[in-house]
Amino acid sequence: xxxxxxxxxxxxxxxxxxxxxxxxxxxxxxxxxxxxxxxxxxxxxxxxxxxxxxxxxxxxxxxxxxxxxxxxxxxxxxxxxxxxxxxxxxxxxxxxxxxxxxxxxxxxxxxxxxxxxxxxxxxxxxxxxxxxxxxxxxxxxxxxxxxxxxxxxxxxxxxxxxxxxxxxxxxxxxxxxxxxxxxxxxxxxxxxxxxxxxxxxxxxxxxxxxxxxxxxxxxxxxxxxxxxxxxxxxxxxxxxxxxxxxxxxxxxxxxxxxxxxxxxxxxxxxxxxxxxxxxxxxxxxxxxxxxxxxxxxxxxxxxxxxxxxxxxxxxxxxxxxxxxxxxxxxxxxxxxxxxxxxxxxxxxxxxxxxxxxxxxxxxxxxx
Numbered sequence: 552x553x554x555x556x557x558x559x560x561x562x563x564x565x566x567x568x569x570x571x572x573x574x575x576x577x578x579x580x581x582x583x584x585x586x587x588x589x590x591x592x593x594x595x596x597x598x599x600x601x602x603x604x605x606x607x608x609x610x611x612x613x614x615x616x617x618x619x620x621x622x623x624x625x626x627x628x629x630x631x632x633x634x635x636x637x638x639x640x641x642x643x644x645x646x647x648x649x650x651x652x653x654x655x656x657x658x659x660x661x662x663x664x665x666x667x668x669x670x671x672x673x674x675x676x677x678x679x680x681x682x683x684x685x686x687x688x689x690x691x692x693x694x695x696x697x698x699x700x701x702x703x704x705x706x707x708x709x710x711x712x713x714x715x716x717x718x719x720x721x722x723x724x725x726x727x728x729x730x731x732x733x734x735x736x737x738x739x740x741x742x743x744x745x746x747x748x749x750x751x752x753x754x755x756x757x758x759x760x761x762x763x764x765x766x767x768x769x770x771x772x773x774x775x776x777x778x779x780x781x782x783x784x785x786x787x788x789x790x791x792x793x794x795x796x797x798x799x800x801x802x803x804x805x806x807x808x809x810x811x812x813x814x815x816x817x818x819x820x821x822x823x824x825x826x827x828x829x830x831x832x833x834x835x836x837x838x839x840x841x842x843x844x845x846x847x848x849x850x851x852x853x854x855x856x857x858x859x860x861x862x863x864x865x866x867x868x869x870x871x872x873x874x875x876x877x878x879x880x881x882x883x884x885x886x887x888x889x890x891x892x893x894x895x896x897x898x899x900x901x902x903x904x905x906x907x908x909x910x911x912x913x914x915x916x917x918x
Contacts, residue, residue, distance in 0.1 A: 556746065557739035564735025565728060572724040579720065587713070591703045599697050602628055603683045606637065606695055610687050621646045632659060632706060634698035640691055648698075663700035666710055676701060745774050749781050756785050805845055805909060808916045809838040815882040834878045844905050862903040869898035872908060880915055891915075 602624065609620035616639060625635045625646050634648045634656050649656050660678055667674045679701030685693045705713070755762075762785075816835050819825040873893045884891050900907075 555743065557736070557743040560739035560742065561732065561735040564731040564738070568727050568731030569724075572727045576720045576724060580717070583713075583716065587709075588703060591705070591709070595699065595703060598628075598631060598633065599681065599683060602633070602635065602697065603685060603695060606685050606693075607687055610685065610692055616645050616693070618646065622651075625651065628697075629655065629659070632663060632699055632704065634659075636696040636698070637685075637693065638696075639693040645693070660700055663704045663706075666705050666707070667700070670705060670710065670713070676704070742771065742774070745771075745778065749777055752781055752785070756781075756788060802845075802849060804913075806842065808912050809842050809845075812879045812883070813838050816879070819882055830878055834875060837875055838879060841905065841908060845909075848905075862906065864901050864903050866899060866901050867904050869900050869907070870895055872904070872911070876908075876911055876915060883916075 605624050606621070609617055609624065613620060616637075621637055625637070625648055628635050629648050629652070636647045636649070637645045639645055644650075664676070667676055677700070678698060680696055680698045682694055682696045684691050685695060813835055816825070816831060820827045820831065825831055870893070873895075877891045877893050880891060
């Protein structure tokens, strides 16, 4: 599926945010779960020792086992999910939560099991008991058996805390996705908009419109470089187009003069005005050779830059070239009522004969 740059950037931001929030959520949940379990186990052990300390204190205050105080301690523990069985040092039962309120104890254990099953569907736990000695003045005066749902359990408050935290993490994830979507859309717009303008300019260049607009500076280095490159390309193509038009005009001008000369000479000879002698035929032949060399130069021109010129200098007599041009332009001079006079001795020079010939022909033709 082909997507625009803006869509891809937005989806990338969302994917990164979703991945980050998911990883953080999973790791935070696992870490919190581990720490919370550790806290529950430590708190449970702390409660157990606190119960032993409370029983020792009431034994000290009452000078023995007082049913009223023991009952109060046992009911407080029952409210925290702990089932107590208290015996003296002769193993006589002083207080037993199962005997005191068996229905409440069973209901509490079932409720704890439901809490753990709701949190961990594959949870395997059960009723657990631990026994502690009650020592007063370095002498064992009894023991307390603490029963609870183990290896650990969550109360309703614990579950409410965990669920609230999970909802908070979910809310943070949703908020992060929304922020990522907004930031991704804004960033994608800032990147895709100048690229879209460059694409539009490139399309205009492809259609032959080389007039480029000045782009506003962007804080992205690569986009500025792209803008500069497309602007330089448009300028170069415009320059090449101007050179092409100039070259076309120059070629037409360069071919027009020798072709007109050939035409006039041949017409004069056909009409019988001129005799078909060796000199005039040689002049026509020279013009044909010059046109052939000009065509070859045009073929070579495609291999070089427009501002490069390859010269082929040789030694030749400039006077012979003047005499040849005098013959070639005889008809044109007569039609204009002028006379071409060449009066000089040999003039040997070292130059490109074709290029010198083109210059002289242009000077004579335009005079």
